[in-house]
Amino acid sequence: MASTFTRVLSRKRIVGILSLAGAGSLVTGYLINKDKVHASVKSSRRMYPASAEYPDLRKHNNCMASHLTPAIYAALIDKATPSGFTLDQCIQTGVDNPGHPFIKTVGMVAGDEESYQVFAELFNPVIKERHNGYDPQIMRHPTDLDASKIRSGVFDERYVLSSRVRTGRSIRGLALPPACTRAERREVERVVADALSGLKDDLLGRYYSLTEMTEEEQQQLIDDHFLFDKPVSPLLTCSGMARDWPDARGIWHNNEKTFLVWVNEEDHTRVISMEKGGNMKRVFERFCKGLKEVERLIKEKGWEFMWNERLGYVLTCPSNLGTGLRAGVHINLPRLSKDPRFSKILDNLRLQKRGTGGVDTAAVGSTFDISNLDRLGKSEVELVQTVIDGVNYLIECEKRLEKGQDIKIPPAPGQIK
Amino acid sequence: AECVRRAVMTSGNIHNKFKMKFSAEEEFPDLSKHNNHMAKALTFEIYKKLRDKQTPSGFTLDDVIQTGVDNPGHPFIMTVGCVAGDEETYEVFKDLLDIVIQDRHGGYKPTDKHKTDLNYKNLKGGDDLDPKYVLSSRVRTGRSIIGYTLPPHSSRGERRAIEKLSIEALNSLDGEFKGKYYPLKDMTDKEQQQLIDDHFLFDKPVSPLLLASGMARDWPDARGICEGCEEATGSWGSAGGVMKLVLVSVTHAVSPSPLPLPLLLQIEAVFKKHNHGFMWNEHLGYVLTCPSNLGTGLRGGVHVKLPNLSKHAKFEEVLNRLRLQKRGTGGVDTAAEGGVFDISNADRLGFSEVEQVQMVVDGVKLMIEMEKKLEKGGSIDSMVPAQK
Numbered sequence: 001m002a003s004t005f006t007r008v009l010s011r012k013r014i015v016g017i018l019s020l021a022g023a024g025s026l027v028t029g030y031l032i033n034k035d036k037v038h039a040s041v042k043s044s045r046r047m048y049p050a051s052a053e054y055p056d057l058r059k060h061n062n063c064m065a066s067h068l069t070p071a072i073y074a075a076l077i078d079k080a081t082p083s084g085f086t087l088d089q090c091i092q093t094g095v096d097n098p099g100h101p102f103i104k105t106v107g108m109v110a111g112d113e114e115s116y117q118v119f120a121e122l123f124n125p126v127i128k129e130r131h132n133g134y135d136p137q138i139m140r141h142p143t144d145l146d147a148s149k150i151r152s153g154v155f156d157e158r159y160v161l162s163s164r165v166r167t168g169r170s171i172r173g174l175a176l177p178p179a180c181t182r183a184e185r186r187e188v189e190r191v192v193a194d195a196l197s198g199l200k201d202d203l204l205g206r207y208y209s210l211t212e213m214t215e216e217e218q219q220q221l222i223d224d225h226f227l228f229d230k231p232v233s234p235l236l237t238c239s240g241m242a243r244d245w246p247d248a249r250g251i252w253h254n255n256e257k258t259f260l261v262w263v264n265e266e267d268h269t270r271v272i273s274m275e276k277g278g279n280m281k282r283v284f285e286r287f288c289k290g291l292k293e294v295e296r297l298i299k300e301k302g303w304e305f306m307w308n309e310r311l312g313y314v315l316t317c318p319s320n321l322g323t324g325l326r327a328g329v330h331i332n333l334p335r336l337s338k339d340p341r342f343s344k345i346l347d348n349l350r351l352q353k354r355g356t357g358g359v360d361t362a363a364v365g366s367t368f369d370i371s372n373l374d375r376l377g378k379s380e381v382e383l384v385q386t387v388i389d390g391v392n393y394l395i396e397c398e399k400r401l402e403k404g405q406d407i408k409i410p411p412a413p414g415q416i417k
Numbered sequence: 418a419e420c421v422r423r424a425v426m427t428s429g430n431i432h433n434k435f436k437m438k439f440s441a442e443e444e445f446p447d448l449s450k451h452n453n454h455m456a457k458a459l460t461f462e463i464y465k466k467l468r469d470k471q472t473p474s475g476f477t478l479d480d481v482i483q484t485g486v487d488n489p490g491h492p493f494i495m496t497v498g499c500v501a502g503d504e505e506t507y508e509v510f511k512d513l514l515d516i517v518i519q520d521r522h523g524g525y526k527p528t529d530k531h532k533t534d535l536n537y538k539n540l541k542g543g544d545d546l547d548p549k550y551v552l553s554s555r556v557r558t559g560r561s562i563i564g565y566t567l568p569p570h571s572s573r574g575e576r577r578a579i580e581k582l583s584i585e586a587l588n589s590l591d592g593e594f595k596g597k598y599y600p601l602k603d604m605t606d607k608e609q610q611q612l613i614d615d616h617f618l619f620d621k622p623v624s625p626l627l628l629a630s631g632m633a634r635d636w637p638d639a640r641g642i643c644e645g646c647e648e649a650t651g652s653w654g655s656a657g658g659v660m661k662l663v664l665v666s667v668t669h670a671v672s673p674s675p676l677p678l679p680l681l682l683q684i685e686a687v688f689k690k691h692n693h694g695f696m697w698n699e700h701l702g703y704v705l706t707c708p709s710n711l712g713t714g715l716r717g718g719v720h721v722k723l724p725n726l727s728k729h730a731k732f733e734e735v736l737n738r739l740r741l742q743k744r745g746t747g748g749v750d751t752a753a754e755g756g757v758f759d760i761s762n763a764d765r766l767g768f769s770e771v772e773q774v775q776m777v778v779d780g781v782k783l784m785i786e787m788e789k790k791l792e793k794g795g796s797i798d799s800m801v802p803a804q805k
Contacts, residue, residue, distance in 0.1 A: 048574030055573060056602065056638055084432030088572070095635050179432075181479075182446060183439035211447065237628065244486050247447050 050074035053088075055095045062107030063318075064094035067125040081118050085111030085179045089240070090119055096238040106130060106319050109239045111179030113172065113306045113314050127311075127318050131376040134322075141312035141322050144379035145292060147285040153388045155278030159395050160329045161367065164274035165287045165384065167324040168267035168315045170306040171298070176316045177241035177266060185248040188268045195297035196252045196261060203290055205254035207263075210246035226251055228265050241266060241316065258283075259290050267315050267324075280329065280391075284384050312376060322376025327387045330356050334366040335401035336394060341409055345397065348412045349390035350374055370394065433469070433477045441465040444479075446486045453498030454708075455485035458516035472509050476502030476570050480631075481510055487629035497521060497709045500630045502570030504563070504696045504704050517708050518701075522766040531702035531712050534769035543778045550785045551719045552757065556774070558714040559705045561696040567706045568632035576639040587643045596644050601637035617642055632706065702766060711766045717774045718761025719781055720746055725791035726784055727756055731801055735787070738804045739780035740764055760784070776805065 054073050057065040068091065076087045094107025108126060110116055116123050116136075124136050134141075155163070170176060171191055174184045193207045208217055221227035230245045231237055252261040262270040271294075273287035295305060306314035312322035336342055346353055354369040370391060372383045397407040436444065445464050448456040459482065467478045485498025499517060501507055507514055515527045546554075561567060565579050584598050599608055612618035621636045622628060696704035702712035726732055727743075736743055742763040746754060760781055762773040787797045 048572065048578070052574035052577060053572055055635065059602075080431055083435045084430075092634060096633070181436050181439060181444060183436070183443035186443065238634075242487070243483060243629075244446060 050077045053077065055091070057095070059098050060094070060107070061099035062094045062097070062105045063126045063129050064091050064107030064122070065099070066129065068122055072121050076119055076121060079118050081112050081114040083112055083114075083175055083179060085115055085175070087119055087122070089178065090115060090122070093235060093239040097235050105235060106317055108318065109178050109241075109316050110176055110314070110318070112175040113170070115176075116311060116314065123318060127321065127376070130319055131322070132374065134377040136310045139377065140309050141376055142379040142382075143307070143312055143323070144381040145288040146381060147281070147288040149381045150281050150284060150385060150388065152392065153279070153281030153284070153384075155280060155329065155331075155388075155391060156395050157278045159333065159398060160278035160331050160391065162274065162276050162330045163278060163280040163283045164272065164329070165280075165283055165325065165327040166270060166272040167287075167291070167326075167380075168270045168313070168320055169291070169294075169324075170268045170314055170316075172304050172306045174268070176268065177264065178239040178316060182244050182247060185244070185264050189248040189250060189263050191298060191301065191303055192261065192263050192269055192294075193250070193252065194301065195294050198297045199254070199290070199293055202256060202286070203254050203259055203293065205252055205259070207250055207252040209248075209250040211249075221251060224253075224257060226253060226257075226260055228262055231266070236266060239316075259286055261294075266317070267320070278329070280327070280384070280388055284327070288380070320375060322374075323378070323380045323383060324375060325380050325383055326371045326375075327384045328369055328371025329387075329391055330367055331370055331391065331394065332365075332367045333394060333398050336398045336407075337366045337368060339397075339401065339407070341407070344409050345394070345407075346370070346390075348410045349393060350386055350413060351390045351394075430471055430475045433471055433475075433479070436479075437469055441468055444468065446482070448486070448489075450489050451485070451498070452490040453485050453488070453496045454517045454520050455482050455498030455513070456490070457520065458513055463512050467510055467512060470509050472503050472505040474503050474505070474566050474570065476506055476509075476566070478510060478513070480569065481506060481513070483631075484626060484629040488626050495521075496626060497707055499708065500569050500632075500706050501567055501704070501708070503566045504561070506567075507701060507704065507708075514708060518711065518766070521709055522712070523764070525767050527700070529767065530699050531766055532769045532772075533697070533702055533713070534771040536771065539771045540774055540778070542782070543774070546719065546778070546781060547785050550722045550788065551781065552721065554717075554719045556715065556717040558703070558716070558770075559710060560714075561704055561706075563694050563696050569630040569706060573635050573638055576635070580639040580641065584641075584643070598641055598643045600639075600641040602640075612642060612644065615644070617644055630706075709765060713765055713768070713770045713773055715765065715770050715773055716761045717777050718759055719777065720757055721760055721781055721785070722755075722757050723760075723784060723788050724756025726788045726797075727758060729787075729791065729797065731797070735784065735801055736760075736763075738802050739783065740776050740805045741780045 050073055051070065054070050055068075057068065073087070080086050089111055090108045093109055094105070097105065097107070099105050099107065106126065108122070110123075120136075128135055171188050174180060174188050174191075177185075180188070189209075196205065196207060199205060208221065213221070218227065228251070231242050236242065249264045252263065253259065258273060258275050260272040260274070262272075271287070271291060273283050273290065275283055298304065308314070313324050315321060315324050333342075336345075350373050351370050352373045354371070356364055356367055356369050370387075372387050374383060374386075378386070393410060400407050441461070441464060445461055446459075448459065464478065471477045480502055481499050484500055485496070488496065488498065490496050490498065497517065499514070501514075511527070519525055519527075562579060562582060565571070566575055568576075571579070580600075587596060587598060590596070599612065604612075609618065619642070622633050627633060698704070703714050705711060705714045723732075726735075732743075740763050741760055744759040744761070746757050746759050760777070762768075762777050764773055764776075768776075783800070783802060787800050790797050790800065
């Protein structure tokens with residue numbers, strides 16, 4: 001597995017003080033600070049066997065709990081990534097949040113790029129379950145940001161109110177939000193803000209640091225629906241990604257307000273392209289252009305994105321691996337949404353519905369957020385095309401229902417080969 | 418394998434060592450908008466000096482201060498902003514914590530000695546509080562077990578070991594202290610409702626002050642309540658302190674009877690038999706997670722009706738001078754309802770248990786006299802006490 005990562009050692013960064021050669025190796029020895037302490041007791045920390053540390057997951061319903069056997073726990077508990085991230089830290093959010101009987105959350109996060117390798121024995125089955133059978137040990141993830149391949153992609157605006165594509169990117173060599181130090185987080189901010197300041201033309205924009213923004217700027221960002229808050233969901237806070245808030249967090253957007261980057265929220269960066277109306281093709285074009293530009297700019301300074309051919313783009317939550325891409329529309333489907341076949345149609349189109357407030361919100365009236373279900377195993381172009389074709393199908397259904405005609409459930413696609 | 422396991426178990430060490438590649442300037446937290454004891458005390462020099470240190474169990478400076486970094490505080494309320502992960506924290510990071518302790522505990526110096534007095538016979542009165550005003554009384558403290566880490570730092574294995582030891586100790590009590598242990602995760606709905614009705618049940622903490630320290634991890638694993646059969650007593654295990662003991666008397670008196678204080682000694686004797694005494698030293702008294710609970714860790718108080726006095730302009734001043742503190746009847750961070758307040762000692766360190774409870778007894782008596790005077794339309798100006 002060591003060969004799946006090609007590490008770039010930039011002149012600025014020498015990452016990792018302890019070498020880790022493959023999934024079977026253990027952390028090399030480390031001397032504990034031997035300062036004498038006056039207080040009453042103690043040698044080093046008490047040791048407990050893995051069985052005494054194994055979490056009680058009997059009431060849990062998340063992907064981590066489904067796959068963390070005592071044997072896997074015992075095999076991985078002695079390991080740490082070079083920066084010191086441990087299995088317990090990966091799974092803490094899943095231990096603390098048992099889940100919901102109807103919604104299966106992931107229940108684990110990565111602290112750095114190496115987490116996916118060091119703790120592969122647990123990450124792989126979780127990834128497989130979450131990503132519809134994708135097996136990181138044998139499959140390869142295709143990356144394709146060539147927007148010219150998109151066919152049609154301009155929707156009927158009587159139904160589609162807005163179009164949006166989002167993804168995330170991580171800066172290789174710096175730990176992810178659950179594990180990063182303040183210095184690392186500030187470095188992410190510096191690297192990204194620096195690169196974004198090099199964008200031009202329709203991408204020309206400005207960075208607003210959360211710690212330094214003025215009241216007026218804050219209000220404007222709220223009115224534009226751009227501002228993100230300190231996370232309150234325990235799913236996120238239990239992973240440690242909200243530490244030191246709002247230090248090194250910020251928002252960048254272009255002057256036209258169609259391209260937006262969140263810095264150090266749930267991931268190093270979240271990149272969003274959007275506009276009112278139904279021109280998904282243009283939204284995706286801008287998305288690809290912006291991402292490629294930013295990548296070029298960070299490479300000039302010796303940095304790069306976390307990516308490998310097994311997992312695609314590496315992000316904090318395993319659910320966002322691969323493309324990390326969610327392409328979607330806000331669409332009004334008054335008749336179709338009341339049809340009992342609606343859910344099945346969405347399933348077969350590999351689409352998902354959410355309320356227009358985003359994840360965990362309810363729909364308002366008959367307006368839904370419809371987006372792709374998949375993230376890993378299909379390229380960006382494939383996924384956006386899936387959304388385009390799917391949404392066009394939904395619009396067709398709505399139109400047919402308007403005319404009193406019947407609709408058909410489309411055939412189910414095969415599993416990932 | 419053993420040394421490797423040891424290295425990984427103290428992975429705080431690995432991560433902290435990794436952090437040293439960044440300079441102190443790059444890591445120093447931005448505390449410009451903060452208002453808590455830690456932020457006031459933590460200079461860049463202190464941060465630089467202590468950042469590469471860790472306790473033997475691997476607790477680091479950043480672990481100590483994380484809750485204070487994440488919770489800037491309130492312009493009117495001074496929170497502590499730091500916690501201990503084990504007994505040694507107070508020694509290894511004394512350059513920071515001595516200042517915090519001094520600020521929080523009224524000028525308590527690093528050379529001062531704390532007096533422990535759990536002899537209830539030294540308390541005068543307390544069984545004579547007017548039941549028309551005083552509805553209930555309560556004494557709580559915490560105890561930490563030597564050799565174990567504290568809640569911000571404990572692993573599941575450690576927390577379960579603490580639970581096991583605590584259950585053993587509590588099971589060995591007899592007579593009026595004999596009780597039953599309810600682990601939070603195995604409680605039936607019926608048991609849960611009963612404990613709620615008795616005001617014994619504690620919830621998973623929601624306050625970000627607590628969550629940011631890491632003490633709520635793995636909830637509700639290894640948390641529980643031991644309730645005495647006599648409904649007059651109850652004690653908790655593994656909540657805020659390593660073992661938090663809450664002794665509730667539902668009568669109106671802060672009782673001089675064998676209730677709370679000797680119970681603590683009895684429990685301690687059991688732990689000592691297993692070579693696990695309580696964390697205590699002559700400078701800091703009983704050692705607990707939050708520096709604000711050092712010394713006695715004791716909060717003794719009453720629910721008392723003071724509808725007139727509480728509206729009086731001098732209410733706060735009276736409380737300050739009596740070294741008392743008010744809270745709503747839901748506990749810390751709640752509002753008072755119907756003029757009923759939770760009045761308790763403000764001090765923890767520098768006064769003994771008996772002294773602190775005495776202040777509550779004497780102070781509440783005085784405030785009841787003031788309340789009676791105000792009921793009759795009189796003035797209380799002459800009754801305002803001198804600063805204790």
